[in-house]
Amino acid sequence: MADPRIAAVEDLATIETPPVPSTRLLVSGMDCGSCAGKIVNAVRRLPGVEDVEVSVGTGTVTVRHRDDVTPAMLAGTVTALGFGIEAPKGGTSETDATGRPMGAEGAHAAEGNSTWWRGGRSLLTIACGGALAAAFLVSQAAPRIGPYAFLAAMAVGLVPIARRAFAAARFGTPFSIEMLMTVAAVGAVCIGAAEEAATVVFLFLVGELLEGVAAGRARASIRGLTDLVPRIALVERDGRIDEIPAEDLPVGATVMVRPGDRIPGDGVVIEGDGEVDEAPVTGESVPKRKTVDDIVFAGTINGLSVLRVRVTASARDNTIARVVRLVEEAQNAKASTERFIERFSRLYTPVVVAVAAMVATMPPLLLGDPWGAWVYKGLAILLIGCPCALVISTPAAIAAGLSAGARRGLLIKGGAVLETLGTVTMVAFDKTGTLTEGRPLVTDVVPFGRSERDVLSLAAALEAGSNHPLARAVLAKASGAGVPVPPAAQARALAGKGVAARVGGTDLFLGSPQAAAERVELSQDQASRVGALTDEGKTVSVLIADGALAGLVAMRDEPRPDAVAGIAALRALGVDVVMLTGDNRRTAGVIARTLGMTPRAELLPEDKLGIVHEMQAAGAVVAKVGDGINDAPALAAADVGIAMGGGTDVALETAGAAVLHGRVADVARMIDLSRRTMGTIRANVAIALGLKGVLLGTTVLGITGLWPAILADTGATVLVTANALRLLRTRI
Numbered sequence: 001m002a003d004p005r006i007a008a009v010e011d012l013a014t015i016e017t018p019p020v021p022s023t024r025l026l027v028s029g030m031d032c033g034s035c036a037g038k039i040v041n042a043v044r045r046l047p048g049v050e051d052v053e054v055s056v057g058t059g060t061v062t063v064r065h066r067d068d069v070t071p072a073m074l075a076g077t078v079t080a081l082g083f084g085i086e087a088p089k090g091g092t093s094e095t096d097a098t099g100r101p102m103g104a105e106g107a108h109a110a111e112g113n114s115t116w117w118r119g120g121r122s123l124l125t126i127a128c129g130g131a132l133a134a135a136f137l138v139s140q141a142a143p144r145i146g147p148y149a150f151l152a153a154m155a156v157g158l159v160p161i162a163r164r165a166f167a168a169a170r171f172g173t174p175f176s177i178e179m180l181m182t183v184a185a186v187g188a189v190c191i192g193a194a195e196e197a198a199t200v201v202f203l204f205l206v207g208e209l210l211e212g213v214a215a216g217r218a219r220a221s222i223r224g225l226t227d228l229v230p231r232i233a234l235v236e237r238d239g240r241i242d243e244i245p246a247e248d249l250p251v252g253a254t255v256m257v258r259p260g261d262r263i264p265g266d267g268v269v270i271e272g273d274g275e276v277d278e279a280p281v282t283g284e285s286v287p288k289r290k291t292v293d294d295i296v297f298a299g300t301i302n303g304l305s306v307l308r309v310r311v312t313a314s315a316r317d318n319t320i321a322r323v324v325r326l327v328e329e330a331q332n333a334k335a336s337t338e339r340f341i342e343r344f345s346r347l348y349t350p351v352v353v354a355v356a357a358m359v360a361t362m363p364p365l366l367l368g369d370p371w372g373a374w375v376y377k378g379l380a381i382l383l384i385g386c387p388c389a390l391v392i393s394t395p396a397a398i399a400a401g402l403s404a405g406a407r408r409g410l411l412i413k414g415g416a417v418l419e420t421l422g423t424v425t426m427v428a429f430d431k432t433g434t435l436t437e438g439r440p441l442v443t444d445v446v447p448f449g450r451s452e453r454d455v456l457s458l459a460a461a462l463e464a465g466s467n468h469p470l471a472r473a474v475l476a477k478a479s480g481a482g483v484p485v486p487p488a489a490q491a492r493a494l495a496g497k498g499v500a501a502r503v504g505g506t507d508l509f510l511g512s513p514q515a516a517a518e519r520v521e522l523s524q525d526q527a528s529r530v531g532a533l534t535d536e537g538k539t540v541s542v543l544i545a546d547g548a549l550a551g552l553v554a555m556r557d558e559p560r561p562d563a564v565a566g567i568a569a570l571r572a573l574g575v576d577v578v579m580l581t582g583d584n585r586r587t588a589g590v591i592a593r594t595l596g597m598t599p600r601a602e603l604l605p606e607d608k609l610g611i612v613h614e615m616q617a618a619g620a621v622v623a624k625v626g627d628g629i630n631d632a633p634a635l636a637a638a639d640v641g642i643a644m645g646g647g648t649d650v651a652l653e654t655a656g657a658a659v660l661h662g663r664v665a666d667v668a669r670m671i672d673l674s675r676r677t678m679g680t681i682r683a684n685v686a687i688a689l690g691l692k693g694v695l696l697g698t699t700v701l702g703i704t705g706l707w708p709a710i711l712a713d714t715g716a717t718v719l720v721t722a723n724a725l726r727l728l729r730t731r732i
Helices: 004-013 033-044 071-080 120-141 143-170 177-190 194-226 319-332 336-367 371-384 388-406 415-421 431-435 452-463 469-481 513-517 524-535 563-572 585-595 605-617 629-637 649-654 665-700 706-729
Strands: 022-028 049-055 060-065 084-086 232-237 240-245 254-257 267-271 274-277 288-290 307-311 410-412 426-429 441-447 489-494 498-503 506-511 539-545 548-556 576-580 598-600 622-626 640-644 657-659
Touching (some): 033 060, 033 143, 120 143, 143 177, 143 194, 177 194, 177 706, 336 371, 371 706, 388 665, 388 706, 410 415, 410 665, 415 640, 431 576, 441 452, 441 524, 452 469, 452 506, 452 548, 506 513, 524 548, 605 622, 622 665, 629 640, 665 706
Parallel strands (some): 426 622
Antiparallel strands (some): 441 548, 489 498, 539 548
16 A cells, blocks of 8 residues: 555645746846845845845846735835836846836847936936036135035035935945945035035046946947847748748748848758858858858858748747856856955955044044044045945956857856866867867768769769768768769668669669678778778778779768867967867877877766866866767866857756857867956956055045045046956957
8 A cells, every 4th residue: 555645745746836926127227246235135125035136247136036026116126226227128038127028138138228328327427517517616706605515516416325325224235335425425524625525426426427337338248149130030931921020930930031131040051052151149250151951040141142041949049049148147157256355345345444433533532633634534545445446346357258258159157167267277178079070071082993073973872862971971072072963773771881772874882891892802902092091080981883993982070170270279378188089099099190189089978077087186177178968977077168069958058168169269269268357357456456555545644535535446446347348359
């Protein structure tokens, strides 16, 4: 009799847990980690909120909550902190701040905000600047009422800042930049420095505006990817062509792509022959020729011919959508450096506030010095404590690095992976489909008593209709050479041996050297030619015509065109390389010698895993590059797993990074990008802390005051952001 407790558990297992409601907000004005922290602290305090995820890089806040929490409640909390909520473009996957459905595009593309000078920040900065200029004129014309004019000018900018400061404090962030600014400005007024207080408020608003513009540029680099996909697709249905939204393209649909049009979805060419410009997606400047059975990507530009494409991925899963989605996720995966900076900044600001309080009070209390001078210095130190430049120094560089890579087909899944890539000392490559094309190509046609063209023509006639990889290689070679393929009669496959048929009255056989030796005796010279080709790691097919040897067709999975240059680039970076493959030793050895690397052959998946562990035990930081299911264990075990473009979903999901366009040289570019990014982070931290250190010393010595302090903080924030944005323009 079955145990009723087990039955009860089985019954429970069949009950589906209802999905937790999720709302995704598009937030404007969220430009750094401090902004994100304020939003997280505020939203998490709402009853019914279960989880909050903030992506500064994409300007999104995703909230998981109970049914009684409405999108309007979430939006109200965010706007109370001084941020804006943007309206999304259509979609169907989640709800936006108004409760409407919000899809993949809506998650990262927002309407409006295209003209930054019309935004609320800009208008507030302009108003404050105008009021400050007016106050200066009033002070020149009527000096007695000048202080009141500056007080009014300060209020124009400070009232909104103070409102945000107290909202942040109420929601759990007391040491916000707005609170420090408010205390400093009010304190300056109290000691009779109204003119400086108004100037400091204006400079603070200018700094916020510049920071927002810079952050918006970085965010636009990823949002701009979605604009590569055309809005309309031309779908062929029942002999007619219909226009439908590209986001509604179903898998399996046939689309017509006219000359000059962007391809609306990932797919395979089923008719047509022409060049496609892949530069918008891959960064490759030279157009690629595409013909039947070739893969094309959404967003690439068709050349001068009409192509018909069968769609192989929905709009949510095409190349661009996957890149955007994974980069958004990656920007939330923090590097260890970024986590350290965040922890440091949380401690740094309260410490600086305490130091400012001591500087303002201790000399007057203990030494009897005048209060005004030391309170002034304390207020300046308070402004120096603003953590914005320090907090944004790392995530700005990482976001720019991830974006720069994504636009060139280098997908890196997070700051931690980006950071580790720069420390890699050993790259272990799979062979087939990674270092090589992953499909055999005809390398040699050796005729005996006939022309090379005849041998290729007869071999293609035998292989016509077959879908075997070797047959496709022969047919592709014949097509490329413009060789006619005559019809074959009585065609038959001979299991394990080859194919036979009658072509133009001639009996033909094409098969392995062993099977051919059963039909005809090879001369010493002919056998030597077969042996030489085999020693080069090539698969040799022997063509027999009417009982006589007619020729040889040799095929091999050739290295990718840039493989030699890619391996050389890695060595130039000081990175060692090794080949790990399940292929036979002879073939692996030939390819490895061509590329100038060491092979480890005839390996099972567990063998590759063991070798990765061996290299790590020897002190190497290992990157494993592969494209198949058999690579998944080693990809997961390596310090960084890199999936080669066109690989299996298992490889892409297991790996921490992906080379989407199958270029070996991109592995070196990825490592170089990481090193550049980490160099930028070090420079940014030095700028942020260096300026603060200098200003701290000069303030205590009485050399600088309030407005240089806020100007330096603003300047540092703009400098580190601009320095990070240089990565977007770097050629990799």
